[in-house]
Amino acid sequence: MLRLPIFQTKTPTNLEELLSAMSESGARLIAGGTDLLPNLKHRLDTPETLVSIDRVEELRHITWDEDARALRIGAGVTLADIAADNEVGEHFPSLVKAASLVASPLIRNMATLGGNINLDTRCRYVNQSEFWRSAIGGCLKSEGDVCHVVPKGRSCAAAMSSDCVPVLISLGATLIQVGPQGRRELALVDYYSSDGIEHTQKLVGEITTEVQIPLPAGESAAHYSKWTVRKSIDFPLLSIAMNFTLSSQGADAVIEEAIICLGVLAAKPKVLRTDKLVGLRFGDEVTASLVGELCFKHGKTLENVPYEADYRRSMLRVFGRRAIRQLADSR
Ligand SMILES: Cc1cc2nc3c(=O)[nH]c(=O)nc-3n(C[C@H](O)[C@H](O)[C@H](O)COP(=O)(O)OP(=O)(O)OC[C@H]3O[C@@H](n4cnc5c(N)ncnc54)[C@H](O)[C@@H]3O)c2cc1C
Ligand code: SF4
The missing domain is CATH 3.30.390.50 (CO dehydrogenase flavoprotein, C-terminal domain)
Known part of the structure; x- marks a missing residue:
């Protein structure tokens, strides 16, 4: 059985407390935990503190912004809730389809949109137990210094495997990020980089609070x-x-x-x-x-x-x- 490493937990109840907890060194955000916890069991990450968004109600909304003609979905909304939302289904059927194809019903009940967007990249050589990886000496994304996918490559080519992200990009979604530097908006398509280790433009202490999807014009x-x-x-x-x-x-x-x-x-x-x-x-x-x-x-x-x-x-x-x-x- 794979065991979790030892860590502290914090359960803030509003966004302000959440950001404050995230500003401490060694803190890692946990939403549904369906990606993070397996990675901790595989010793791909060893945070000192897990800061949970579970009790932060401000991140759990699905609302229409009439002025911006856009749908706003909070980062803490579960994929099950997105899949079941009639209005989302009416205007964005491809998003409902993507959300409903993730994993299994139990996982979709826990998994959040924010977690799906910030999902770690995946690779057949790294999403393995520490024991398995030790047989090949690890790789650039774990404890080694080579890439087994592109052997002479100097960067990691692990894959972004989120179901919702390609859909949200195709729909022209905007991401709202909030952190110590304040609030910023960026096109989701610009959030990702080609480095499989640091694959997002997330700044230190920053979290995704919301996704905005424009209503189709025609x-x-x-x-x-x-x-x-x-x-x-x-x-x-x-x-x-x-x-x-x-x-x-x-x-x-x-x-x-x-x-x-x-x-x-x-x-x-x-x-x-x-x-x-x-x-x-x-x-x-x-x-x-x-x-x-x-x-x-x-x-x-x-x-x-x-x-x-x-x-x-x-x-x-x-x-x-x-x-x-x-x-x-x-x-
Ligand atoms: C058996 C299994 C099958 C799966 N199949 C699929 C699949 O088919 N398709 C798919 O897309 N995914 C799949 N997943 C992965 C995962 O369940 C989903 O991607 C899920 O949406 C992750 O959301 P979460 O809330 O559980 O994220 P967490 O595990 O809590 O977090 C994931 C990462 O995102 C970060 N994070 C979370 N929320 C935020 C936020 N608001 N702001 C900034 N960073 C944040 C965390 O710090 C962590 O690094 C699978 C997982 C398992 C275990
Ligand atoms: S460096 Fe990246 S692409 Fe290469 S083997 Fe490791 S995880 Fe896979």
């Missing part, structure tokens, strides 16, 4: 698909989020803007260049094939998660094509 269609071995529990081995702005509602609608975001390639979700799709008919087979080709061409896969990289890459073409076909058929 006719739109969004989709999320994830490939896993089993139908539940598993992290994605590939993920594709799409969001199209369309000229009209009908089957002959033309694409005016397309955002396609691929997950689980490396530490930073990959946003594709999609200018070639603009002006094409949404429901055409040619368009579906082009989407598949774009996903394949720009989706460089690595051996950082299970399954051969070449196979995963070829599946990107299949999943990309299928995703837009499903979207078009559902209209």
